[in-house]
Structures are given as C-alpha cells and as structure tokens.
Amino acid sequence: MKNEKLQGRIVVQLLPQLRNLRQRGLAGWAILIGAAIVAAMAIMTVTSPWIRPYDPIVINVGPILSPPSAQFPLGTNHLGQDMLSRVYSGGAIMFQVAVLSVIVCLVVGVPIGLFASYLGGYTDKVASLVMDSIYAFPGLVLAIAIAAMLGPGVVNMALSIAVVYVPSYFRIIRSQVLTIKELPYVEAATIMGAKSRTTLFRYILPNVIPSIVAIATINFADAVLTSAGLTFVGLGLPVSTPDWGWDLTYGRRLLPSGAWWVIAFPGLMVVLLALGFTMMGEGLSELFNPRLQK
Amino acid sequence: MSLRSYVIARILLTIPMIMLLLTFVFLVVRVLPGDPASLHFEKQVSPEMLLDFKRRLGLDKPLIVQYFEYLVGLLRGDFGKSMQDFSPVSQQIFSAFPATLELAIFSSIIMVSVGVVLGVQASRSYNSARDHSIRVFGIASYAIPVFFLGEVVIMIFAIYFHLFPAGDRIYPGMAPTGLTIGGLHWSSGLFVLDSILEGNPTKLGVSLRYLFLPSLTLGTVLCGIFIRLTRGNMLETLQLDFVTAARARGIKETTVVYGYALRNAFLPILTMMGLQFAALLAGAVLTETTFSWPGLGRYLVDRISFRDYTAIQGVVVFFGILVAMVSLAVDIIYAYLDPRIRF
Numbered sequence: 001m002k003n004e005k006l007q008g009r010i011v012v013q014l015l016p017q018l019r020n021l022r023q024r025g026l027a028g029w030a031i032l033i034g035a036a037i038v039a040a041m042a043i044m045t046v047t048s049p050w051i052r053p054y055d056p057i058v059i060n061v062g063p064i065l066s067p068p069s070a071q072f073p074l075g076t077n078h079l080g081q082d083m084l085s086r087v088y089s090g091g092a093i094m095f096q097v098a099v100l101s102v103i104v105c106l107v108v109g110v111p112i113g114l115f116a117s118y119l120g121g122y123t124d125k126v127a128s129l130v131m132d133s134i135y136a137f138p139g140l141v142l143a144i145a146i147a148a149m150l151g152p153g154v155v156n157m158a159l160s161i162a163v164v165y166v167p168s169y170f171r172i173i174r175s176q177v178l179t180i181k182e183l184p185y186v187e188a189a190t191i192m193g194a195k196s197r198t199t200l201f202r203y204i205l206p207n208v209i210p211s212i213v214a215i216a217t218i219n220f221a222d223a224v225l226t227s228a229g230l231t232f233v234g235l236g237l238p239v240s241t242p243d244w245g246w247d248l249t250y251g252r253r254l255l256p257s258g259a260w261w262v263i264a265f266p267g268l269m270v271v272l273l274a275l276g277f278t279m280m281g282e283g284l285s286e287l288f289n290p291r292l293q294k
Numbered sequence: 295m296s297l298r299s300y301v302i303a304r305i306l307l308t309i310p311m312i313m314l315l316l317t318f319v320f321l322v323v324r325v326l327p328g329d330p331a332s333l334h335f336e337k338q339v340s341p342e343m344l345l346d347f348k349r350r351l352g353l354d355k356p357l358i359v360q361y362f363e364y365l366v367g368l369l370r371g372d373f374g375k376s377m378q379d380f381s382p383v384s385q386q387i388f389s390a391f392p393a394t395l396e397l398a399i400f401s402s403i404i405m406v407s408v409g410v411v412l413g414v415q416a417s418r419s420y421n422s423a424r425d426h427s428i429r430v431f432g433i434a435s436y437a438i439p440v441f442f443l444g445e446v447v448i449m450i451f452a453i454y455f456h457l458f459p460a461g462d463r464i465y466p467g468m469a470p471t472g473l474t475i476g477g478l479h480w481s482s483g484l485f486v487l488d489s490i491l492e493g494n495p496t497k498l499g500v501s502l503r504y505l506f507l508p509s510l511t512l513g514t515v516l517c518g519i520f521i522r523l524t525r526g527n528m529l530e531t532l533q534l535d536f537v538t539a540a541r542a543r544g545i546k547e548t549t550v551v552y553g554y555a556l557r558n559a560f561l562p563i564l565t566m567m568g569l570q571f572a573a574l575l576a577g578a579v580l581t582e583t584t585f586s587w588p589g590l591g592r593y594l595v596d597r598i599s600f601r602d603y604t605a606i607q608g609v610v611v612f613f614g615i616l617v618a619m620v621s622l623a624v625d626i627i628y629a630y631l632d633p634r635i636r637f
Contacts, residue, residue, distance in 0.1 A: 129310060129311065132311065133315050134318070136621060137617060138576035138613055140580070141575065141579060144579070144610075145322055145323070146322055146326070148603065149603065150326060225437075225439050229439065229580055232580060233579065233580070233583060252584060255453060258449075263446070264446075267445070270439055271437050271439070274437035275437035
C-alpha cells in the first residue's frame with residue numbers, strides 16, 4: 001500500500017517529455033531530424049547487401065580512381081572498388097563500435113554513479129577522484145593507448161572508447177542524484193522505511209533516466225568520431241572490411257592525385273551520422289534541462 | 295580562503311590525480327592481455343631474444359619494481375626507452391613538443407576568435423536567420439572529424455588553388471636558428487618566434503603560411519563550444535542595465551558590444567580555454583597526422599605503427615602531465631581574477 005502511494009509521486013519525465021515533439025520548438029525539431037538521419041543511415045547500413053551495386057571489397061570492379069560517372073555514381077578508389085557500395089556498407093563497423101561502447105558505458109558508468117553518489121562519504125570521494133582523473137585526460141590519446149595494447153577488433157575499439165566516456169556518465173548521474181536524494185519524496189520514502197535499494201532503483205533512478213538518455217546519445221556521436229579517429233591512427237580493422245574510417249585514412253594518401261570523391265562521400269557519411277546523434281543529444285538535453293535553454 | 299591556501303590546496307589535489315593517471319597508464323601497458331614485448335614482435339621471436347630485449351628495457355623485473363623505476367624515472371624527466379632503438383623517449387618528446395605547442399597556440403587563437411566573434415554576432419541577431427545558421431554551424435562543428443576537415447582543406451587550398459602549403463612546418467633546411475648573441479644560440483623550437491628572434495621576415499612568412507591550414511582546421515573544429523558560451527553569455531549581458539546605460543549615453547553599438555558587454559564573458563571563456571586544452575591536444579594528434587606536422591601527435595602515431603609500446607606510454611604520460619599542469623594553472627589564474635571561487 002505504502003509503496004503504491006509513493007510510486008504515484010514519482011515523476012518519470014521521459015515519456016511525457018517526448019510527446020508532441022513538433023510543438024516543442026527547436027529542441028523538438030532537432031530530436032526529430034537527428035533521429036530521422038540516424039534511422040535512415042541505420043536502414044541503409046542494414047539493407048546494404050541488397051541495394052549495393054557491387055561487392056564493396058572486390059577490387060577492380062571498375063577502372064582505378066575513376067571520377068563519379070553514370071556507372072560509378074560516386075567514383076572508384078585506388079583499388080578499383082566501387083565507392084557507392086563502400087558508402088552503403090561502410091557504416092556497419094561504426095554502428096557496432098558505437099552501440100557496444102554505449103552499452104559498456106551504461107553497464108559500468110550508471111551503477112558506479114548511482115552507488116557512489118547515493119552512499120556519499122569516502123566511496124563518493126574516491127570514485128570522483130578516479131573519474132575526474134580520467135575525465136581530464138585527452139580522451140582520444142587515452143583511447144589510443146588502450147586500443148594499441150588491446151589490438152584491433154570491434155570489441156576492443158568499443159572497450160577503449162567506453163573507458164574514456166564512463167566518467168561523463170558518472171558526473172551527470174552524480175550531480176543529479178545529489179540533488180534528487182535531498183528531495184522530500186525521497187526523504188518520505190526513507191522515513192517510511194524503504195530499503196536503500198528500493199529508494200535508489202525505484203525512486204531515484206527513474207528521475208535520472210532522462211539525463212542518461214541525453215548523455216548516451218551524445219556519447220554515440222563521440223564514439224562514432226573516436227572510432228573514426230582510432231582507424232585514422234592505424235588502430236582500426238583490417239582492410240577486408242568496408243569502413244568509412246578506413247576510406248578516409250587511405251584517402252589522405254590519394255589527395256595529391258585530386259581524387260576528392262574517395263574522401264568526400266565517406267567523410268560526409270561520418271559527419272551526417274555524428275550530426276544526427278549530436279542533434280538528438282542536444283535536443284534531448286535541452287528538453288530535459290530547461291535551465292540550460294536559451 | 296586566501297589565494298595562497300587555495301593554490302596550495304589545488305596543488306595538493308593535482309598530485310593524486312597525476313598519480314592515478316600514471317598508475318592507470320602503467321597498468322594499461324603492463325597488465326592488459328599480452329605483454330608489450332611479445333606484442334612488439336608479434337610473437338615472431340625466440341625466447342632468448344625476447345628475454346634479452348625485455349632485460350634491456352627493464353621489462354623483466356617484477357611489476358612493483360618496474361612501477362617504482364617508472365615513477366622515479368618520471369621525476370627525473372625520464373619517459374622510458376624506445377622499443378625501436380632503446381633511445382630515451384624523452385629526447386624525442388622534447389624535440390617534437392615545440393611543433394605541437396606552436397600548432398596548439400595558433401589553433402587556440404583561431405578557435406577563440408572565431409568562436410567569440412560568431413557568438414557575439416549570433417547574440418546580436420537573436421532568433422534571426424543569422425542566429426540560427428551560426429548555431430547550426432556550431433553544432434555541425436562538433437560532428438566533423440578533424441582529419442576529414444583537414445583533408446578537405448588540403449584538397450581545396452593546397453592542391454586545387456595552391457594558396458597555402460600543407461605538410462611539414464617549413465621548407466627543408468630552412469628552420470629558423472633563433473636568437474644568436476655572439477657565439478651563443480638559443481632557439482625555442484617555435485618557428486614563428488625563432489624567425490622573429492633571428493630577424494628573418496621571409497622565414498616568418500613561410501612559417502606562418504605553413505601554420506595556417508592546420509591551425510584553421512583544428513581551430514574550426516573546436517570553436518563550437520565558444521560560440522555557444524559567448525552567445526549565451528552575451529544574451530544575458532545585453533539585457534543588463536549598464537548596457538542600456540551605455541547605449542543611452544550614445545556610445546557606438548560596436549563599442550558597447552565589444553568594449554562593455556563582452557568583458558563579462560572573459561572569465562567563462564578563459565575557463566573554457568583551460569577545459570578545451572585536452573580536446574586541443576587530442577585534436578592535434580589527428581591534425582598533425584593529416585598535415586604531416588612533425589609534432590608529438592605524429593610521433594605517437596608513428597610509434598603505433600612500429601608497435602613501440604614504451605614510447606607510446608611515454609607520450610601518453612607526457613600528455614597527461616601537461617593537461618594536469620595546464621588545468622592547475624588555469625584554476626589558479628581564475629582564482630586570482632575572481633576571488634569568489636576560492637570559497
């Protein structure tokens with residue numbers, strides 16, 4: 001009985017906030033457009049085996065470094081591979097790395113943030129110090145160090161990116177929990193004898209979820225860019241996988257030949273994907289934290 | 295809290311942060327699956343050679359001994375030995391660092407000035423088409439991989455129009471000598487400064503031309519946060535009474551905006567510069583690789599392709615210490631300028 005009453009007072013902001021996005025001004029539109037971009041690119045990547053005209057890793061399907069033409073709308077690269085097919089299929093790695101790294105961040109970062117800030121005291125101090133040290137570090141450089149030691153692979157890339165972003169989750173969650181745990185309804189729950197576990201997961205967590213969603217979306221954008229960066233410094237996957245990051249990396253050596261199409265299209269794809277996630281993330285944080293609006 | 299005790303407290307807080315970071319990097323290199331020496335050879339080495347190799351690098355000792363040698367070495371400015379030729383990594387770091395520093399300085403100038411000017415423009419035309427397009431540019435700048443922008447910039451300015459050079463810092467053999475008094479030479483490694491000290495306008499011009507594209511690339515990618523910060527700050531400040539009063543006195547609008555209102559945004563911008571320093575270094579790694587800029591970032595990427603894990607560790611540790619020092623300095627400057635934050 002008691003619990004039911006209390007639950008009625010929990011303000012789960014997530015779903016109501018996401019209704020009527022089109023009436024919510026710029027932030028709503030940013031979320032919608034961003035989500036549309038991301039969805040379109042996800043569909044393109046998933047359906048690429050059926051829509052691509054050539055196999056993206058078969059070489060010499062056309063002449064070498066042919067500019068965009070009717071037969072090869074986005075041209076060919078130095079191996080005579082069709083760029084259109086490579087653009088269709090090249091997002092798979094980035095999606096996998098990004099999704100996996102966000103999952104790792106959620107699984108590791110959220111519980112640490114919740115427990116440390118709820119318990120307070122030394123646990124909180126030590127966790128904050130560790131997280132702040134990692135947070136202050138240039139993210140890409142740390143990811144490079146970890147990825148260099150782990151070796152190439154989707155899981156390894158995702159892990160090295162996740163290590164860098166866990167502190168962002170920790171910080172956001174911590175700042176929210178510190179405020180929420182002082183609110184009267186949490187105090188009421190404690191007075192009525194709710195266990196710590198119940199208070200933390202049933203009364204506090206639901207109110208932190210909107211912030212987690214916002215930071216996770218921004219994390220997606222960062223993970224896309226960082227995975228492209230790791231590939232660029234030579235820590236990506238073997239050549240046999242079509243990957244926008246790899247095309248951009250190798251395309252640098254082709255610049256003097258004037259072959260702009262080899263970098264332009266994969267590059268635009270990375271920008272679009274990161275932009276889609278960024279717009280969603282920006283929109284969500286504006287919606288959930290009206291204080292930051294303006 | 296007085297300024298002095300704030301500074302002391304802040305320094306004391308930096309020490310455990312650096313220690314944690316050093317330990318973390320040490321563990322990443324030593325404890326993650328596969329030991330660095332065998333990884334270096336990709337397992338194609340006889341056990342005797344591997345043991346000899348480890349002995350020369352000190353990697354054969356117990357972990358705890360290695361850890362203390364590593365810490366003591368760092369105190370003496372020793373960043374370990376390269377797996378490639380056993381030469382001290384610190385030598386390479388100190389010779390490559392000025393290039394990175396110069397790139398970082400010029401990129402920050404572009405980053406802050408573009409960000410501030412666009413932010414001010416956006417706030418002056420609040421909610422207009424210009425405001426929206428500047429905001430969209432700001433968000434888009436987050437989403438551009440710095441090396442992609444670099445490639446586009448090279449393609450347009452260096453290859454298509456031949457306006458600016460790309461690749462390296464200056465023509466081969468043209469490096470400025472710096473200050474010469476009698477038989478004494480001193481050079482900072484910053485080519486712009488060295489050219490001025492040498493009194494050679496040609497070299498100054500060439501160094502600036504070489505600096506332009508990489509700094510433009512890195513500065514543009516990082517300016518978004520300054521657009522947002524300046525815009526938000528100016529939107530609030532332009533509503534304040536002292537701005538209205540200045541306008542009422544008939545002072546020119548440009549003076550009101552840049553001379554009066556913008557001053558209020560100075561402290562947040564300074565703080566943000568400190569916070570962005572880590573992003574600047576991370577961006578420099580990619581920018582240097584794109585433009586073949588011979589700095590620390592390119593050294594790091596070079597070492598990755600040689601599987602030179604001890605050198606990678608050295609560079610990463612150097613970056614970490616540098617960032618900690620800069621954020622310490624920014625906090626102290628901030629506390630000096632704004633006494634409120636000491637409490």
